[in-house]
Amino acid sequence: MIREHPESVVVVMGCYAQTAPGDVLGIEGVDLVLGTQDRMKMLEWLEQVTTERKPQNAVHEIWEAEEFEELPQLSEEHRTRALLKIQEGCNQFCTYCIIPYARGPLRSRLPENALAEARRLVEAGYPEIVLTGIHTGYYGQDLRGELGEEWNLAHLVRELVKIPGLCRLRLSSIEPMEYTPALIESIVSSDKVCPHLHVPLQSGSDRILTRMNRPYTLHEYRDLLERLRQRIPNLAVTTDIIAGFPGETEDDHAATLEFVKACGFSGINVFPYSKRKGTPAANFPDQVSRQLKAQRVKDLLLAARVSQEEYVRYFIGKPVEVLIEWIDSQGCALGYTPHYIQVKIPANEAGRPWTPRHFVTVVLEKGMVGRV
Numbered sequence: 001m002i003r004e005h006p007e008s009v010v011v012v013m014g015c016y017a018q019t020a021p022g023d024v025l026g027i028e029g030v031d032l033v034l035g036t037q038d039r040m041k042m043l044e045w046l047e048q049v050t051t052e053r054k055p056q057n058a059v060h061e062i063w064e065a066e067e068f069e070e071l072p073q074l075s076e077e078h079r080t081r082a083l084l085k086i087q088e089g090c091n092q093f094c095t096y097c098i099i100p101y102a103r104g105p106l107r108s109r110l111p112e113n114a115l116a117e118a119r120r121l122v123e124a125g126y127p128e129i130v131l132t133g134i135h136t137g138y139y140g141q142d143l144r145g146e147l148g149e150e151w152n153l154a155h156l157v158r159e160l161v162k163i164p165g166l167c168r169l170r171l172s173s174i175e176p177m178e179y180t181p182a183l184i185e186s187i188v189s190s191d192k193v194c195p196h197l198h199v200p201l202q203s204g205s206d207r208i209l210t211r212m213n214r215p216y217t218l219h220e221y222r223d224l225l226e227r228l229r230q231r232i233p234n235l236a237v238t239t240d241i242i243a244g245f246p247g248e249t250e251d252d253h254a255a256t257l258e259f260v261k262a263c264g265f266s267g268i269n270v271f272p273y274s275k276r277k278g279t280p281a282a283n284f285p286d287q288v289s290r291q292l293k294a295q296r297v298k299d300l301l302l303a304a305r306v307s308q309e310e311y312v313r314y315f316i317g318k319p320v321e322v323l324i325e326w327i328d329s330q331g332c333a334l335g336y337t338p339h340y341i342q343v344k345i346p347a348n349e350a351g352r353p354w355t356p357r358h359f360v361t362v363v364l365e366k367g368m369v370g371r372v
């Protein structure tokens, strides 16, 4: 790109730029390195760079960041689900994860700003909002005392569901130990909150969880799922698992497969462990070979497929509500149910073309096909 457009001003921003600004600035042709903070000051920096024609490193120590940086929301008219970012950063320091180094400490978006943004999104026609962040379950921890009242995720959810016109609110990833009784109450007390929760597991071995610096045991995790399922029938639980974390033995891997079977997940994201420079796990001596990691990923993906099929089976033959997201080249509509089952609805079943952002109730058939 730099070769093709030698006159352009090249700005590099994001996690890699934040953690290795010197390396990025050393790339010939890079004019400005910005990182993950102060992005609203980009125009000021650009003026300086174009005036001085001298590469600039604008990356600051991320752990000095104290406030959530408000960025203008870009309009994405092709989307049906709007992402509402409510939080940035993480203080957890899992041993494999670069995020605390790249994104800094927990910073919550002010509730009035989050709510105003949500209202704007609903007015713009989004029927569903997905709450996002890095460590969403700790939303509000850094706001305590400052606002004269306690703000946490449970409180924010209670306020969001009051927004007229909002049909669905989906919570993204929330760490297992952060489902407080108040949060569970907020989830169950509104039918706008989707019965789909993402609860990162990472490993089905307590020994590996400790090495990962994950603050829960398998017993606590199972107990949480039971409590959630008692309150939310047919709850969809999705998760993340890392395969081949340093020191993971065959027994640990087998335990993870067993645990997955017992949890009844509706979806699993499987990642092979990958070293992140500067994190403790990158220096653990007992790294797992690439071949072994690939095999374990394969095993877990198979287990994930079986688990998902079992979960979906309950809904076969039953009516489900689908929010249409897009139309394929054959005119079939594709979208998601509140339980995050992707459904394909054949073209012209209702005698007219399907339209994104509309709800339709269909009967779910095998192969996740919906019939009107």
Ligand code: SF4
Binding pocket: 090, 091, 092, 093, 094, 097, 098, 099, 100, 134, 135, 175
């Ligand atoms: S995995 Fe999640 S909780 Fe752990 S350090 Fe990374 S962002 Fe934080």
